[in-house]
Amino acid sequence: MIRRRGPGLVPMTRSGDVVPLSREALWALVHEERAALADDLAALTPQQWAAPSLCGEWSVEEVVAHLTAAASVGRFRWIRSMVGARFDPALHNRRRLAEHRGATPDETLARFRAAVPSTTAPSGHTPAWLGEVVVHAQDVRRPLGLPRTPSVGSATEVARFFASRDFTVNGRTAVAGLRIEAVDGPFATGEGPLVRGTTLALVMAMAGRTAYLDDLDGPGVVEMRHR
Structure with a gap:
């Protein structure tokens, strides 16, 4: 059974329980949310790219570069990066963000768009990587007043x-x-x-x-x- 709740479709049993999605369906949602965010970012001004996000001290552009990194680092590369950072997640994130940030906001966005269809992730916890884009998209949208929200x-x-x-x-x-x-x-x-x-x-x-x-x-x- 599929019941419509708000703007999204939620699969449910007859008793009303939510049916867990397959990994393939979860990745489809990840790709959908990345693509929607990339579209929202297309018209940003330089000032908006430099604006603070809801994610600590990161700017909007830094959050987007972080999302590109998250879509580009698999398990073994993540382990090597964490070892190189002496298991300091903040240092690991800063290094990978710097690696995937472009020389300009347009380049940062182009790199993010290229990562939209990626299924690369540090682990098999696909709902966590859906959460990565859902949360960070709102980290960007809310301060900028962008109206779109995830399904x-x-x-x-x-x-x-x-x-x-x-x-x-x-x-x-x-x-x-x-x-x-x-x-x-x-x-x-x-x-x-x-x-x-x-x-x-x-x-x-x-x-x-x-x-x-x-x-x-x-x-x-x-x-x-x-x-």
Whole structure:
């Protein structure tokens, strides 16, 4: 059964449970979200490329270069890079970002477009790499006021993964002991004080983007802010 929830299609069983997508379907979502972001970036001014993102100290252009790196570094190259960085993820990320950033924003965008169809990743956790582009796309779009958002289907897959473990983000820790419910799709998990919002806002909050806590409501939001 496929039910339409918001702008995305979410596969569900007759009992209402979300059906996990195949790896091929997840990669199709990754490619879709990358392509949508590349289209959004095409008309940016030099000032917008240099604007701060929601991702730490990185500019918009640096976030895009990071996404290109994430789509270009496989498992063994990732291991070599981490060893060379003495297992410092921040240093690893800075080095790979610098490698994939172009001499100009146009070149950075061209490199990102070339990586859109890539299925290269450091591990087989495909929902995590969907999360990489969903989260970083919003890191760029929100400060720039770009209106497009990922599909509910994409956001639901990422929310389920983030809530189930601490991997690329500390998502499970962020929602432990809370009841989390999406208002635009089927995602729901946990028991405890309620946190409600769009699936995307829940994903971004689990990824540590505090700006999105303002988009959530319920008694559990205070606890999420403390975390």
